[in-house]
Amino acid sequence: MLRRLVILAALLGSLSxxxxxxxxxxxxxxxxxxxxxxxxxxxxxxRALGVKVTLVLGSTGTLAKQIEHGAPADVFFAAxxxxxxxxxxxxxxxxxxxxxxxxxxxxxxxxRSAGAKLTELRQLTDARIRHIAIANPAHAPYGxxxxxxxxxxxxxxxxxxxxxxxxxxxxxxxxxxxxAAEAGLIALSLANVPAIDYVVIDRTLHAPLNQSVAVVRRSxxxxxxxxxxxxxxxxxxxxxMKRFGFxxxxxx
Amino acid sequence: xxxxxxxxSARVSITATALTLLTGIPLAWALxxxxxxxxxxxxxLVVSPLVLPPTVLGYYLLVLIGTRGPIGRVFEALSVSLAFxxxxxxxxxxxxxxxxxxxxxxxxxxxxxVRLEQAARTLGRSEWSIFWSVTLPLAxxxxxxxxxxxxxxAFGDFGITLxxxxxxxxxxxxxxxxxxxxxxxxxxxxxxxxxxxxxxAVVVLLLGVSRLARLRY
Numbered sequence: 197m198l199r200r201l202v203i204l205a206a207l208l209g210s211l212s213x214x215x216x217x218x219x220x221x222x223x224x225x226x227x228x229x230x231x232x233x234x235x236x237x238x239x240x241x242x243r244a245l246g247v248k249v250t251l252v253l254g255s256t257g258t259l260a261k262q263i264e265h266g267a268p269a270d271v272f273f274a275a276x277x278x279x280x281x282x283x284x285x286x287x288x289x290x291x292x293x294x295x296x297x298x299x300x301x302x303x304x305x306x307x308r309s310a311g312a313k314l315t316e317l318r319q320l321t322d323a324r325i326r327h328i329a330i331a332n333p334a335h336a337p338y339g340x341x342x343x344x345x346x347x348x349x350x351x352x353x354x355x356x357x358x359x360x361x362x363x364x365x366x367x368x369x370x371x372x373x374x375x376a377a378e379a380g381l382i383a384l385s386l387a388n389v390p391a392i393d394y395v396v397i398d399r400t401l402h403a404p405l406n407q408s409v410a411v412v413r414r415s416x417x418x419x420x421x422x423x424x425x426x427x428x429x430x431x432x433x434x435x436x437m438k439r440f441g442f443x444x445x446x447x448x
Numbered sequence: 449x450x451x452x453x454x455x456x457s458a459r460v461s462i463t464a465t466a467l468t469l470l471t472g473i474p475l476a477w478a479l480x481x482x483x484x485x486x487x488x489x490x491x492x493l494v495v496s497p498l499v500l501p502p503t504v505l506g507y508y509l510l511v512l513i514g515t516r517g518p519i520g521r522v523f524e525a526l527s528v529s530l531a532f533x534x535x536x537x538x539x540x541x542x543x544x545x546x547x548x549x550x551x552x553x554x555x556x557x558x559x560x561x562v563r564l565e566q567a568a569r570t571l572g573r574s575e576w577s578i579f580w581s582v583t584l585p586l587a588x589x590x591x592x593x594x595x596x597x598x599x600x601x602a603f604g605d606f607g608i609t610l611x612x613x614x615x616x617x618x619x620x621x622x623x624x625x626x627x628x629x630x631x632x633x634x635x636x637x638x639x640x641x642x643x644x645x646x647x648x649a650v651v652v653l654l655l656g657v658s659r660l661a662r663l664r665y
Contacts, residue, residue, distance in 0.1 A: 223616065231633045252616050253632060261507065266515030267532045267614050366632055389634060 221248035222420040223268055227256045227275030227407065228366045229300060229338070229383045233440040234273075240436075241427045247420060255364040257335055264288050269412045271421030273297065273428075275365075276337035277408035289410035290418065297428055298442035300405035301384035302341050303394040305369070310378035313393045317349045317401075320358070320379060328358045329371035329380030337405055338365040342381035344402035384441030396441075404448070452618055453626035454645060460534060460622055461603040464541035468598045471542075472549040473591070477579070479550070480557035495547045502607025506540065510612045513539065536613040537620055541602035548597040556590025557583060596654060603650055 226234055231253050238249045252259070256275040260283060263269050272289065274280050277296065283289045306314045312324050320328055331339030339361065346352040362368030365383045372380035373391045387394045409428075411421040427433050434444055478484070479491050497505055513520045513530040523530050530536050560583050568578045584591075606624045613620035615629060623646050630639035 228632055235633060250617055250619070252614060253629065254610075254615065258503075258611065262510070262532070262611070262614055265510050265517070265531060266520070266529075268616070370631075386634075 221250050222270045222417055222424060223250045223252065224271050224273065224421075224424060225252045225254070225259045225263060225267070225269040226273035227259070228253050228364055229275055229385045230273055231366070231386065232388075233385060233437055233442070236436050237428060237433050240432055241424055244427070244432070245420075245423060249424070256337070263412055266414070268414075270415040270417055271409060271411050271424055273407065273409045275300065275405070275407050277406045280408045280410050284410065288413060290413050291410070293411035293418070293422055293425065294408055295410070295425055295429060296406055296408045296445045297425070298407045298437055298444060299399075299448050300338065300341075300407060301399060301441050301443065302338060302345060302381055302397045302402065302405070303384045303387045304397055305372045305380045305382050305387055305392045305394040307372050307375045307378055308391055308393060309375040312378075314379055315395050317345060317397065318351055320346075320351055320355045325378045326358060327360050327371070327377035327379075328355055329360050329362055329368040329377035329382070331365040331368045331382075332361040332363060336362075336364055338368070338381070338383050341402035341405055345381065345397055348401040387441070399443075399448075407442075450617075450626070453621050453623045453642070454649070456534060456537070456621070457603060457623035457646075458649075460537045460541055461599060464538045464545060464602040465595065465599045467538065467542045468546050468549050468602070469595065472546050472594075472598070473553055476550045476553035477557055477583070480554045481583075494550050497543050498547050502544065502605070503611050505543065506608040506611025509540065509543065509608065513612065531612055532614045532616065532620060534613070534620060537609050537622055540608035540612050541605045544605045544608050545598035545601040548601055549591075549594040552594025552597060553587065553591045556587030556594075559590065560586040592657075596657065599654075600650060603646070 224234070224238070234251055234253075238251055242249055252269070256279050259267075259269075259272065260274065260279045263272055264283065264286065272280070272283070280289060280294055284291045284294060304314055304317060306312065310324065312322065314320065314322075314325070319325070330342040333339040333343040343352065346355060360371060360377055362371060366386065368380050369382045369386050369389070371377040372382065373389055375391070381397070384394075384396060409425050411418045411425070415421050428437065429445065438444055475494065479487065479494075510531060511517050513523070513536065515521070515524060515529075515531065520530055528535075530539065564586070565578050565582055568582050573581070604624055605622075606628065609622055610625060613622075615621050615625040617626075617629070621629065623642060627639050627642045627646070630636070630642065
């Protein structure tokens with residue numbers, strides 16, 4: 197019995213030693229609304245500078261906590277500038293490197309399977325719309341903007357019982373994409389998918405979704421992080437960000 | 449297809465299961481066979497990782513093993529990083545899976561007739577020898593069930609790993625995290641393929657293990 201276990205343990209041990217090569221590279225942490233745009237920008241940056249980018253996408257709140265506790269990020273693209281401000285106060289990011297890189301836009305999305313294509317927020321009171329997906333207003337920037345917009349047109353109370361909250365904006369999109377929710381308020385940067393129709397919501401209806409970035413203080417390659425920020429905000433990055441529906445610094 | 453997440457998940461879940469066995473069996477045995485102050489409390493506490501939301505559990509773990517945390521700082525002093533390395537993924541998988549092993553093994557030990565152990569004792573066997581030659585073989589079925597559950601839980605862990613190991617491609621991105629990442633990026637074919645790989649890999653492994661386990665007992 198003991199011998200059998202020892203052999204088993206040795207076997208497990210040797211299997212776990214299957215090591216992987218680890219290369220030094222620049223780690224970019226970014227909010228999930230950047231998923232599609234950064235998928236195009238990152239390879240361009242890698243080719244231009246001959247470096248390897250590790251892209252880590254997630255909810256801004258989670259990433260901020262992880263960076264605070266030592267996650268190996270070189271640069272952090274938040275979906276909301278308040279997170280960068282907080283990290284700057286805590287000394288986690290380098291204040292001088294802070295930069296605005298985009299303003300997010302909110303869209304009213306309708307699932308194609310729902311039949312009715314909505315063109316304005318007031319139509320959400322329609323009885324055919326039974327579920328409306330938004331990101332959680334308590335902590336997700338796009339959720340907060342969605343609540344503000346619904347309040348601004350005076351339908352927050354009538355539609356409140358229909359709201360379903362996604363953990364983040366990407367999940368809210370999935371609710372609509374799958375048809376589980378007939379409509380939703382989601383990010384323009386992610387809205388270009390086959391299963392949904394959308395119209396852009398007037399941005400004066402909510403506080404601006406200003407997204408900012410900064411280099412992380414613990415970074416061993418701050419110059420590369422800075423270079424990536426400049427790339428996103430430069431001639432190569434801007435047209436891509438624009439195509440995915442972001443408003444750019446200097447244009448809003 | 450990037451094979452890294454598959455290799456990493458294999459490595460992490462196997463290491464975590466080994467760790468779970470090493471720490472869980474003595475704990476389960478103590479809970480089943482020994483009376484000590486706080487036993488009932490500990491008995492209830494060991495299941496708490498199943499009760500808390502995984503990301504919350506992950507956050508607490510991060511506070512402990514992060515670079516600023518009490519455990520993390522000790523390891524940093526020994527120049528070993530825990531958080532955001534594959535080691536964090538192992539700790540996450542271990543924490544998530546250990547309640548399943550403990551509960552199964554504890555039930556197994558409880559089911560072993562104490563008189564058989566006493567008989568061995570009258571024959572002059574040491575406690576250590578009784579454990580290995582009487583108690584463990586008789587509890588073996590429950591323990592293998594616990595190991596299978598623990599392994600699957602370790603392999604599939606998402607929330608705790610996401611928080612303490614991050615989802616760093618090529619470094620800490622395990623199979624479940626990679627699948628989720630593909631879903632996030634709207635890359636459903638890749639996500640479907642990796643999901644299929646995950647299920648097939650675990651099924652094949654478990655078929656192999658069940659054969660191995662049946663050989664002896």
